[in-house]
Amino acid sequence: MNEQSSQAIPPTILTTSCPGSYRLKRRVSQAVLYLLLILGALVMIIPFAWMISTSLKTDQYVLTIPPQLIPNPATLDSYLRLFELYPIGRMLFNSLFVAGLTTLGQLVTCSMAAYAFARLKFRGHNLVFLFYLATMMVPFQVTITPLFILMRIFGWINTYQGLILPGVFSAFGTFMLRQAFLTIPVEYEEAAYMDGASPLTIFLRIILPLSKPALATLTVFAFMGSWNAFLWPLFIVREQTLMTLPVGLATLQGRWLTEWNLVMAGTVITVLPMLLLYLFAQKYIVQGFVMSGLKG
């Protein structure tokens, strides 16, 4: 891997008037680079190609031995059947709604808390931060039953707030944003601070805009965590009208029998919105980092 990292050329390096052998060497290493990337990408994608291919197979050919990659015949029947068996539209809406609000909630609460940890160095902040970390260390499979009982006390069983709120408060998000905020040079705020700006102004005008990549990343992860969540929605949702995609589609795995083409079709439907979100958010994650010179 080290050979590759030595090829890590920051985008702004220009190649002007390089000697010929150097150019050839660069071409070869570029080719090797692309080859590796394509191989890597294939390894990543082939299972998904298979997933899509299985979703297009007819019942008879789902599990032929040995398995075939190209479905023949190919059919959209699995997707049609899914729409017959399940209220896909409603489940999609629920998933979007829940994931969307969860993500918003995480962005707001985690960025605020991260700012407190990164900049408002208060007494005992390390301990409180450790406390935050500690909440990630107990497996949720054990806290889920007491949490459920708590929701029962609040009367939030089978409600949107019961579905959404427990997922909003994330130590992971806070941790990630704290790291991101810590890497912002303090000089940027000092000027504003001198001018008497309040922490809120600094937070909104300086810290947040400079953290777009981290915020975009958190958006993706928070959305993804909520979108794919299974156990909590399984417990808390008691009616079809509130069901999210993973829970709703889980009954495709029967006690004795699983129709894999249907399961894969369901998976494709579930994965698509996430993929779109990621591609969209990518632009922000790897936005060129433009720093207006504030040095000195």
Added chain:
Amino acid sequence: MSTKPIFVRVFALLLSLSLVLAACVTPTAQTPTAQVIEKTVQVVVTSQVVVTSTPEPAKPVEITYYTFSAAPDYLKELDQMIQLFQAKYPNIKVKVETAPFNDYFTKLQTLIAGGIAPDVFELNYENFVTYAEKGLLLDLSPLMMADTSMDSKVYYPRAMQAFSYNGMQLGLPATFSTVMLFYNKDIFDNAGLAYPTADWTWEDAVTAAKQLTDSTKGVWGLHSGVQFWEFYKKAAQNNCKFFNDDKTQVLINSPECVQALQTMVDFVKTDKVMPSAAEMGGVSDGDLFKSGKLAMDVTGIWMFASFKDAPFKWDITVEPGMATKATHFFANAASIFAATKHPQEAYQWVQFFTSDPEMAKIRVDSGWELPALSNPAFFTDYLSQTPPSNRQAVFDSLQFAVVPPVIARQSEMQDGVNKLLDQVMLGQLTPQEALNQAKPLIEGLLK
């Protein structure tokens, strides 16, 4: 360290202990008592007025029915049944809640822990004993006795017995299924062998299987899983039981059981007619059978729908035996939660759902499992459906049905025994060693 976290922790501890207790207080249902009022009016002599408090006009009641077998393929049929039921009992509304089988009991447990258990829920036999033993199920006997239209003989007796516990009827059987020997007729024809019959022993099966196994084509002679459920049945076929009758002694390592296990292992290791788990590589035996790579498969009648479109002829017969015959009998019950607020209404749903003739017709016509009813008239349609043609074998096998050995700590016992069986199949233990280890393991769970 600041005091805030400590205070919070103590408060939370108290809060959490109290919330668990608070969550579980359920008021008992009040039963209206008949009142007799005699009233005499002195001046005007009238007849004595006897007033009995009339049963209040039935208030609309909603009950929840939690099930794993309806979704996703039979929700329409379930809905039809509910419509029929609600036509008969307009004041009772049945609300359905579903979960996939693999997560069904996890969720049920959580609902019960949270104090919001469903009124009626589906139970398979292996979980029934756990729930019965913990007092979670309502005794249906008084309700059945008060119900003049109920005749318990309408149910298949073995199924009724399965769900009675300590003299209480804790569930009514909703469906039953059996495990049969499925065989691929085309493979047998091509080899010129006679089809399996109900008299076969496992020796007969292995003899045939040896001629049918063709490793060049990847075809195997037979498959019969090596796991807890298959093992106790094979043990029973060899006249061996895991426990003595009152479950005070564990007999799992007696010679007959060891022999039964050895026979199972031999299918793979010495006879080489059955693929090992590695050789199956994640493909289920059902899928193997369906793709024509398996001549004989021991599996359940729930596979009929799946095998229906198989591109070859197939049929079933009673599973082969050893010293004697023993077959599986599985049943699912509809049980009522002991602390339900609507015992009467829940009972009416359960009674309808398990015994109503129209319900039975819907089940049989749609292929949604067999109702556990004793009247053969319900099954004439079932018997005439094909494939397979020998559906009568399903009922024939009932005479040899054995009851599974179920204890309160069932899951732990199954996991422990299955792990030992795995080790035998991997060659890490001999059958005798494995069963010798199983004995103290199970004894520990019985305490």
Added chain:
Amino acid sequence: MVVRQRIFQKYLWVGFFLFPSLIGLLVFMVVPMVSSLALTFYEWDPLIPTRFHFQGLQNYLTLVKDTNFWAALLHTLFYIAGYIPLVLTAGLGVALLMNQKLVGRAFFRGAFFMPVISAWVAVALMWTWIFNPKFGIVNYLLSLIGITGPSWLYDPNWAMPAIILTSVWKDIGFIMVLFLTGLQSIPQEYYEAASIDGAGNWPRFRYITLPLLSPTAFFALIISLINSFQVFDQVWVMTQGGPAGSTSVLVEQIVNNSFRYGRMGYAATMSWVLFLIVFLVTIFQTRMQKNWVTYE
């Protein structure tokens, strides 16, 4: 007096920024966590929720003697030892590659992130086929170079390595995104200044990229450790702890005890011992970060 006002103001700000997150965490995480801690001193069957059978320290003593627990701990540690180095180096490598101007950069980034957004159920099925001893891709490729592949998921010695490989495949994209985010926050000026001073690729990487990436690396390490101690989904779906218990891990034992054996007090005990281990490891890493992590 002005100073006191200042300090009071500061704590007001701390409260403002920290409170939403902290309150939510307390209610939805800490309360259930503390309940579960209390449960470790009891025998509690969720099916009989009003019955608490006080055990004192008995659960902990039983745990010490429980061979299933120690086996699970061993397997979890083995998983961590294989997974962490692989996923972090591979993730970093890919991130560095993705950080350059490439043709089809968006496509590659999407490809590498696809496994991350999918749920384990579908992924597990595909990998069960990939690792199929007879006709899976892995053994096929091995046969091309003359090696007979093992039975992977059906061989007690190779099942865990198979799970490790699958997990690395799934999470590379996650680590990649984390590092990409970190790379974005390295100001270009540093690279420009370095190239003006005549520094080559490797010194640029060693003296600019690595140090400025270290907060991200620290974060990635901690998160990966915390998550991998709690590995569960892939084991549950691919091997169910088998064959013969060779892939049984801590959270799998916890889930069995809470949801299948009705021993939630005991499961809670296991969880808190797991917590202790993870906590100590995290503290250790946090202390060590002084040696290699540089903040701006």
